[in-house]
Amino acid sequence: MRILNNPVIAVVVAFVVAIILFYLLDHGIMSMQGLPLNSDLTPAQ
Amino acid sequence: MNLKTLFKTILVSLLLIWGVSLISVSSNSLASNALAAGTSDTVESRIQPEGKVHLEGDPEPSTTEEKSAVEEEAEPPIGAPKLKRKDYPKVGASSRGIVWIAAQMHLFFAAFVLAVPMFVLVIEWVGMRTGDERYDNMAHEFMKITMTAYSITALLGGFLTFALFLLYPQLMNYMMMVFDMQVLVYAGLFFAESALLYMYYYSWDALRYGNKKWGHLTIGLGLNVAGTTLLVIANAWATFMMAPSGVDVTGAVTGDIWEIMKGPLWNPVNLHRFIANIAFGGAIVGAYAGFKFLSARTVEQRALYDWMGYTANFIAILAFLPLPFAGYWLMAEIYAYSQQMGITAMGGILAWLFIVQAVLIGTILLAGNYYLWSGMSRCEGSKRYTWMIKYIALILVACFLVWVTPHTLILSAQEIKQLGGSHHHLLGPLGIMPAKNIAVNLMLIVTFLSFQLYRRADKVATVSYANFLNALMVAIYVVAIVNVVFAGVYYGYFTNTVYKVGSSVMQVASTLVVIVAGIVIDTLLFKNAKTIPAVWGKVSNRSQYALFALPIAFTWLMALMGYVRSSVRTHWHVYTVMKDNSPDNFVPSIGYAGNMMTIVTIMFLGMVLFIFWIASLSETKQSKPVAIKKDTEKQPEAQEAGA
Numbered sequence: 001m002r003i004l005n006n007p008v009i010a011v012v013v014a015f016v017v018a019i020i021l022f023y024l025l026d027h028g029i030m031s032m033q034g035l036p037l038n039s040d041l042t043p044a045q
Numbered sequence: 046m047n048l049k050t051l052f053k054t055i056l057v058s059l060l061l062i063w064g065v066s067l068i069s070v071s072s073n074s075l076a077s078n079a080l081a082a083g084t085s086d087t088v089e090s091r092i093q094p095e096g097k098v099h100l101e102g103d104p105e106p107s108t109t110e111e112k113s114a115v116e117e118e119a120e121p122p123i124g125a126p127k128l129k130r131k132d133y134p135k136v137g138a139s140s141r142g143i144v145w146i147a148a149q150m151h152l153f154f155a156a157f158v159l160a161v162p163m164f165v166l167v168i169e170w171v172g173m174r175t176g177d178e179r180y181d182n183m184a185h186e187f188m189k190i191t192m193t194a195y196s197i198t199a200l201l202g203g204f205l206t207f208a209l210f211l212l213y214p215q216l217m218n219y220m221m222m223v224f225d226m227q228v229l230v231y232a233g234l235f236f237a238e239s240a241l242l243y244m245y246y247y248s249w250d251a252l253r254y255g256n257k258k259w260g261h262l263t264i265g266l267g268l269n270v271a272g273t274t275l276l277v278i279a280n281a282w283a284t285f286m287m288a289p290s291g292v293d294v295t296g297a298v299t300g301d302i303w304e305i306m307k308g309p310l311w312n313p314v315n316l317h318r319f320i321a322n323i324a325f326g327g328a329i330v331g332a333y334a335g336f337k338f339l340s341a342r343t344v345e346q347r348a349l350y351d352w353m354g355y356t357a358n359f360i361a362i363l364a365f366l367p368l369p370f371a372g373y374w375l376m377a378e379i380y381a382y383s384q385q386m387g388i389t390a391m392g393g394i395l396a397w398l399f400i401v402q403a404v405l406i407g408t409i410l411l412a413g414n415y416y417l418w419s420g421m422s423r424c425e426g427s428k429r430y431t432w433m434i435k436y437i438a439l440i441l442v443a444c445f446l447v448w449v450t451p452h453t454l455i456l457s458a459q460e461i462k463q464l465g466g467s468h469h470h471l472l473g474p475l476g477i478m479p480a481k482n483i484a485v486n487l488m489l490i491v492t493f494l495s496f497q498l499y500r501r502a503d504k505v506a507t508v509s510y511a512n513f514l515n516a517l518m519v520a521i522y523v524v525a526i527v528n529v530v531f532a533g534v535y536y537g538y539f540t541n542t543v544y545k546v547g548s549s550v551m552q553v554a555s556t557l558v559v560i561v562a563g564i565v566i567d568t569l570l571f572k573n574a575k576t577i578p579a580v581w582g583k584v585s586n587r588s589q590y591a592l593f594a595l596p597i598a599f600t601w602l603m604a605l606m607g608y609v610r611s612s613v614r615t616h617w618h619v620y621t622v623m624k625d626n627s628p629d630n631f632v633p634s635i636g637y638a639g640n641m642m643t644i645v646t647i648m649f650l651g652m653v654l655f656i657f658w659i660a661s662l663s664e665t666k667q668s669k670p671v672a673i674k675k676d677t678e679k680q681p682e683a684q685e686a687g688a
Binding site: 004005007010011013014015017018019021022025026029030033035041043 | 509510512513516517519520521523524525528531532535536540541543544547548550551554555558
């Protein structure tokens with residue numbers, strides 16, 4: 001956890017976490033509605 | 046009265062209510078059976094004896110009951126009546142207008158009196174947990190306003206009932222047939238709610254500390270259970286008229302009461318009204334606090350009512366944040382039930398009212414944000430965040446402008462020619478739902494940001510991982526905003542309709558993630574935080590006017606959207622089942638509807654001011670007249686006259 005005290009690393013890790021979170025959220029929400037997405041977020045149907 | 050006696054009283058009262066309900070159900074069933082078993086409605090049939098005498102040993106004569114029972118089986122079920130113009134009494138005024146005003150006024154007050162005990166219970170519980178008596182006093186004061194409002198709600202409910210039975214007797218007859226005993230359950234619950242409300246308010250000081258406080262909270266819980274049940278029962282009547290269930294195409298009852306109640310729109314309306322009532326109730330008590338703040342004469346009073354106004358605004362805005370999503374669910378269910386009904390609401394004559402809705406919601410968000418920004422002046426620590434306010438304001442105004450941009454314009458031929466079509470080539474795309482969805486989600490996200498900044502203003506984090514949590518919060522805001530805009534633009538304008546609609550859920554989820562993450566991160570971040578003292582009462586008078594703006598906009602909004610919800614039935618009393626053939630069986634012009642909404646809004650706010658005045662009056666004590674000693678012995682009569 002000490003590595004996260006470095007501001008640059010903290011920001012980079014935070015953005016990576018947020019991007020992964022929302023990417024998975026987008027796939028999950030659309031799949032639940034029967035609207036699957038490709039890996040680049042374009043419609044799979 | 047000790048706690049044990051009190052619980053016994055509650056138990057006995059509940060048993061009595063239950064018993065009376067059972068007796069009513071039984072007697073009504075017996076009466077219905079007797080009616081069903083009766084013969085045709087002729088003079089002979091009414092006066093003929095119940096049975097026939099016969100001599101012992103002779104064959105028993107056949108009874109009419111057996112015959113009528115066979116006849117009854119062959120009778121088709123009773124459908125909804127087909128009304129003619131003459132079935133509607135003429136009273137010399139618009140029946141719809143009278144019912145409109147009565148129903149809206151009753152709903153305003155009902156929403157208020159059902160909502161306030163909900164958050165009062167939570168405030169009381171917080172007061173008990175923290176041991177801070179201010180919470181308890183505030184909860185008690187909020188209930189004081191509710192008591193006057195409760196009487197007015199009941200009076201308006203009575204007026205509305207009389208108006209409905211007088212002006213729409215056939216419709217009410219049909220509704221009574223469909224809902225049957227449920228209306229008496231409603232009436233019974235009303236008694237229960239009244240009893241619990243009075244017990245809750247008047248036992249406040251008697252059950253204030255220790256275990257007795259739990260007893261008081263239990264009464265409050267019972268009050269809220271009764272109130273919420275009343276709400277969902279009344280919602281069933283409204284949603285049955287919009288999307289009938291448990292009846293066939295003729296309106297004849299085919300299902301039980303549960304099938305009739307749980308129509309496709311019942312739960313969306315339940316959720317929407319539940320949340321909206323809390324936001325509305327919070328806004329009204331916020332205005333009360335603003336009123337008291339402005340009329341306060343001491344620093345202590347200003348501090349108290351400033352804190353009370355802040356708490357009320359907190360409740361109103363917190364309940365308001367998920368409200369658009371509940372409204373979205375309701376509209377989605379309306380479209381799913383009847384596409385025609387959905388298009389009438391959002392694409393037809395009522396579509397322009399959604400632009401007015403955007404103006405009112407924009408007003409609520411601007412006023413709510415402004416109050417939070419003004420409130421930041423209470424604490425020196427807020428200076429760390431004030432630079433962000435201008436950017437938040439910019440996003441709010443830009444989104445507000447997108448939201449109020451109409452899609453279809455009402456234009457003359459000349460104007461269409463000048464414009465090059467019915468839609469503006471640049472602003473036209475902003476008139477459709479993807480742009481509106483982006484706008485509303487961004488407005489909610491930045492409103493939560495204002496709220497979060499306010500909450501952070503008096504704290505300094507001391508945990509070792511503070512940097513990372515702050516970076517994570519910023520990243521979540523940025524990525525959520527990008528995701529909302531991406532989903533709206535890409536799926537909204539460049540993919541098919543199914544993905545367009547589906548992506549709006551993605552946007553909602555992004556906004557909710559921001560809110561949930563904000564609460565979780567702040568809880569972790571400000572564990573054992575240093576606090577910078579905030580000075581209650583150190584806030585501008587201007588901020589209190591924002592507290593007045595909130596209930597005005599909320600009331601208008603409720604009148605507006607209530608009208609839209611009801612008008613989507615167009616020329617039907619009960620959609621597709623019972624036609625409206627009254628002189629008012631048309632959707633009125635927007636101007637007329639706007640005037641009606643404005644009239645009820647002004648009437649309601651006038652009555653709210655009356656309630657505030659009554660609440661203040663109870664605190665006012667006339668000082669005892671001081672006898673004038675001079676010449677008292679000589680002229681006692683003159684002194685008496687002077688006093």
